[in-house]
Amino acid sequence: MRTVRVGLLGLGVVGSAVARAILEDHGMAERSGVRLELAKAAVRDLSKKRAVNLPAGLLTADPAEVVNDPQISIVVELMGGENPAFDLISSALSSGKHVISANKEVLAKRGDALLTVASEAGKRLVYEASVGGGVPILNPISDDLLANRLNSIRAIINGTTNYILTRMSSEGAAYDAVLQDAQQLGYAEADPTADVDGFDAVYKIAILGRLAFGTSAAVEGIHREGIGRIAARDFRYADELGFTIKLVAAAQRTPEGLLLRVHPSLVPLDVPMASVNGAMNMVEIEGDLVGPLWLQGAGAGPEPTASAVLGDVLRVARGLDGPGSVVSARVQSLPVAPMSGHICQYYIRLTASDRPGVLAQVAKVLGDAAISIRSVIQMDTDAESGRADLVIMTHSALEANMQEAATKLRGLDVVVELDNLLRVESYGQAT
């Protein structure tokens, strides 16, 4: 049986699980026909307690020892962040090693450059674990679904925000309270910005956009909204209307090109995405031959992520193709479409003065922007302050028109606040 020597860059949450599985073999040699050998692991702090016991001499504080070791043929980058990961991945590829990475940030921001280095070096750069943790997504797209012209990918690809939204929905709890609890339970980082403001989902949808549609989008150019404005009452109102609320990341083929967007959306209660709860991830792919397809599972965590990482390691060790370097060369690349051209229904929640004529003024602003109202519901009314929650569902409208109308609505005397403006995910129903 062939032995393939593997070097790790990073031995944290994921790196430790990967190292443990390699050291214990986990039946991988028998299943794959290749024996993996852990040759070296680079960390920042040699004195830190690890979740895995490595044989003496394997740990180093110098990543160059991994990248330059002639005995290592596969480098697994599990450090995270843009730098020094970018330089280390580039060096490893240039010095003739295949690289496996779970690092969505570096792949979203510098993926084109890294794939070029890989292609020039004739080496593989594969990164299944960077999107959806343990859920196989990139390999199915670049392999099993290659016969399809993909039309759209919509996904719940951030477990932290899905956990928070699920608890807000089921408990009627406020965002801040659930976030705090999620931090204590380890579902959210001490600094939750990357998750709750949508950056993590943007990185992942950028990777999917490049892989599935050949579109290289600058991450700063991808429309991004976080979940911070969602209130418990939005779930209550959405539910009455037949929806729940999810942070959706989407890459969709439109006449203008590929539309990439990350924002909270109303999702109909009767579609599979609506029942993806807790820290689970789901990716919904629509291809012209296969139709709609749903891939669901644990989007993070040491073992699920190690499953994806090691799947890539074994694929490369066995000399098989991986995603990334293959598909983008085969698909016709689509330009990035502007968010202003997006068309969907909208949910608008306003705090308005509870007096006659309010609705007429709101309807006029929307009508002037060519937006027609599908339904209006006056929800909680506060007699003391003379204010009421007004929830408006529109018919399909153009994003540019909706944004213009939103600005005007905010300027109306009768509108105390435009509390929330949420898009509705369309599933081919009549609008």
Ligand SMILES: NC(=O)c1ccc[n+]([C@@H]2O[C@H](COP(=O)([O-])OP(=O)(O)OC[C@H]3O[C@@H](n4cnc5c(N)ncnc54)[C@H](OP(=O)(O)O)[C@@H]3O)[C@@H](O)[C@H]2O)c1
């Ligand atoms: N955690 C998940 O569930 C998950 C899921 C999917 C993808 N990912 C991705 O997997 C990657 C790793 O995540 P993680 O959660 O395992 O991170 P982590 O626990 O913070 O581990 C990072 C590791 O990299 C090492 N490291 C960082 N900078 C270094 C440097 N300059 N030189 C040498 N070593 C360095 C750290 O060393 P020390 O230990 O000495 O500090 C640590 O061992 C990230 O790209 C992440 O986005 C994670």
